[in-house]
Amino acid sequence: MRKFLIRRLLMMVPLLLGISILSFLIMHLAPGDPATLNAAMRSNIDPSYIEKLQVFYGLKDPLYLQYWHWLERFCTFDFGDSFRDSRPVLIVIAERIPATVYLSGLSLILLFVIAVPLGVGAAYYQNRFFDRFVSVFTFVGYSAPHYWVALMLMLLFGVNWGILPISGMADTNLDYLPWYSRGGDYLAHLILPLAVTTYGSLASVSRYARTSMLEVIRQDYIRTARAKGLSEFQVIFNHALRNALIPIVTLFGLFLPSVLGGAVIIETIFSWPGMGRLFWESIVSHNYPVVMGVGIILAFFTLLGNFLADIGYALLDPRVRYD
C-alpha cells in the first residue's frame, strides 16, 4: 500500500509537467496577445503602447524561453505577476479561494446530501412514481440552462417578491449593518447561487446513485440478507447502501476539483468573486500567468482528487488492495 501511494504521488510530477506544457502551448496557440487586446484601435492611446506592454510582459521572447522562465519561477513557487494588475498570481488566486470554496464547497456537500438519497430512493422504488418524479425533477434541472434558471429565480425572489438579494456575496452596505444581521445577509446572498449550482448537478449524481444501488440490490448477498429475515431498513442501509456508495466515493473525488475551480456561469450571473470567473476572464483577456497558475492548481487538485478517491476505495472496499 505504501509503495503504491509513493508511486502514485511521484507519478504526479511528470503528469503536472506535461499538463503545464500542454496548457502553455494551447494558451499561446490561441490567436492574439494581451497587449493588442488592451490597446488596439483606441485613438486616445499611443500605438507604441502595444509594444511597450509586449516588452513588459516578456512576450517578445521565443515561446520555449517564455515557458522555461515560467518553469524556473514555478519551481520556487513563484507564479509570476498577473498581467491585469501586476500583483503576484498567488495572491490573486488566494483572494478567490474563500468565495469559491464557500459556494462550491457547500454546493458539493448539499449535492451529495440530496442526490444520493434521491438516487437510492429512486432505485428502491424503481419504475414507480417516486422514481419517475426524481427523474423528471432532476433532468429538468440538468437540461434547463443555468443562465435562464438563475435569471428567473432572481426575477421572482428578488424583483417580484423582494425576499432575496439578487447578486454579490454580501450587501454593499454590509459594514453598516448591525453585527447580528451580517450572518443573515451572507446567507441570503448564498441561497440563489447555491440553489442553482446544486440543482443543475442533481441529475448526474442521483443517476449514479440509482444505477449503483440497482446493481447492488440484485446481488445474492442482498437476497441472503432478506432471507435471513433482516428488517428492510437493515437490508437497505447496512448491506446495500454501503456497497452502493463505493462508486459514489469515486465520484466525490472527481467532483472535488470543482470546489476550487468554481463555476463560470453562476459566478458571472450572480457577480460572485470566484475562481471560475477569474479563470474565464483571464483566458479571455490572455492573462497568461493567471491562466497558468489557476490551470496548474486545478490540475494538481484533479490529480489529488483521483488519488484520494483511490485511497477511499481501498478503505471502503476490502476487495480493493493496492499491492
Place this chain on the structure above:
Amino acid sequence: MFRKLPLVLAVVVILAGCKKIDPKIYSQDGPQTDGDMLIESTIGDAKNMNPALVDEVTGGDIDDLVFNGLARFNERLEAAPCLAEKWNISKDGKIITYFLRKGVKFHDGVEFTADDVLFTYKVYTDPTVNTPYGSRYQDIKTVEIMGTYEVKVTYKKPFASAITSTFDYILPKHLLEGKDINKGDFNRHPVGTGPYRFVEWKTDQKIVLEANPDYWEGKPRIKKFVMRIVPDQATEFLELLNGGIDAIGAWTHGTLTPEQFSRQLDTPKFKDYYNSYKTNELVYSYIGWNELSPLFNDKKVRQALTMSIDRQTILQNVIYGLGSICSGPFAAHPWAVNPKVSPLPFDVERAKKLFKQAGWKPGKDGILHKTIKGKDAPFKFTLMTNQGNVPREREATIVQQQLKEVGIQVEIQIVEWTTFISQYVNKKKFDAILLGWSLTPDLDADLYGNWHSSQTGEHQYNFISYKNKTVDRLLVECRRTLDLKKRQKMYWQMHSILADEQPYTFLFMPKTLVAIHKRFKGYQIDEAGIRVRPMVGTEKWYVPSTQQKYQP
C-alpha cells in the same frame, strides 16, 4: 426543513432591515442635506487606478472622481479651469504659463503645488513607465517651476490640445517619488485632489469612495460612492429594479441596452423609482472602405455605396432608433460639426446612376460588373467585423441585404478581435470593415490618427489608407493651432471634404441610455448635450433628508 431555515432567516433579516418609502415622495424636493450613497455598477473591474497607467474604462471613471487636472472640459467641450485658475498662452503658442489654485490639498492633507505638476510631467515622459499617454507630452521642451503656484511649459512647436490633453490628472509627488510606478501600492490606493477619496477596493466586487470634505469646489453632498462589479448586463438591470444599484451611467460609463431602454422601462418598478435619459456619447459606427482595393478607390462608388445603405433602417432595427445618423467623424462635438453638412440621402436610383458613371453595369447574373485591367470583375467583396459584438453583426447583415438590391454581392466575415486586428486590419488585408470609433472630447489625436496619410503603418489608425492633400494640410495646421475658433473653421472644411469623399460610410452615433434613482437631485442632464468627462458637478448632487436610503 433544513433547506428552508436560511430562507426563513433571510426573510426575517431583510424585512427587519427594510424601510419602505412611498415612491411619490421622490417627486418632491427637500432640504439639501449631506448623506446617502450612490451605487453604480460596471461590467469589468478596474485594472489599476493610477491615471498614468489606466488603459480601461472603470479605472478611468474612478480616476475622474479621485483626481483633478490643471484644466477640464466644460459642457461645450472647451477647456475650462480646474486646478489651474487660469493660464496664459504666448502669441506663438509655444509657451503656456499655468497659475495654480492655492490651498488645494491632496486627500492625505499635503498641499498641491507646482512640484506636483513637474513630477506629473516626469512620470508621463519616463520611458520605463508603462503609460499609454506619453506621446501627448512629446512636443514639450521644458517644464519650469516659476513659483509655488506657477508653472511654465515650453513647447518645441505649438500643440493644439496642449491644455486639455496634458496634465489631465495631477499625481502627488510626495507619495510617488522614487517608487516603481508600474507596480507600486499607489495603483490600488490612489490619492488625488478630486471630490471623492479612495476608501476600499475589493477585487471583482466593489470599489468604494467617500466624499472629500476639503474639496476645493465644496464638500460633496453624497457621502459615498460605490462602484459594484456586476459582470452580466441582465443581472445589472435586475439589480437596478431591485434597488441593489441606484444608477446606470450616471457618474460612470455605463449604459442600459437599447432593448432594455425601449422595452423594459415601462413598469411601475422602474417608473416609480427611476428617471431615464438619453445622452450623446462621443462614439460613432462606420464602414471603412479599403482604398487600396480597386473596388473602392473611386469616390463615386463610395458615395453610391453610402446612398444604397438605408442607415435609418439600420438604426431602427439594430438599436431601436436610439441614436442619430452622422455625416462625419465628429460624433456630437458641438464646435467641430459643420452645420451645413448633412448625411448623404438613402437614394437607390441616384446610387445606381453613380455606379453606372463609375463604369459598373448590371450583368446577366444581377450583379454589377466592370472591366478592370482588361478583366471582367463582378462587384463582390467581404465585409468584416469583430466577433462578439451582436449589434455590429446585425448591421452587417442588413448592409448585405441592402447592397444586394443594387447588385453588389457582400460576404460577411466575423473574426475574433485580436486576430481581426493583427491579421487583417494591421496588414490591410480587407475589403471593407464595419467598426466604431470612440473619440476624445478634444478630437486632435483622433482626427490626425484616422485621416492623416502618414498614419498608415502597423497599429496605426488610417488603415483604410485614406489620402487627401488638403486634409493632410488642415490636420497639420490644426495640430499647431491653439485657438479653438480657428480650429473650428478648419474642422468644418475637413468635415465637408470627408462627407463628400466618403472614405467611410458614416453610420450612426448611439445614445448612452442612463437611469438614475429619483431620490437624487441637483444635477442636470441635457438630453441634447454630452456627458463631460471628468464628471463636472458631482459635488452638487444630493438626496433630501426625507428620501435618503442609506446611512453610511
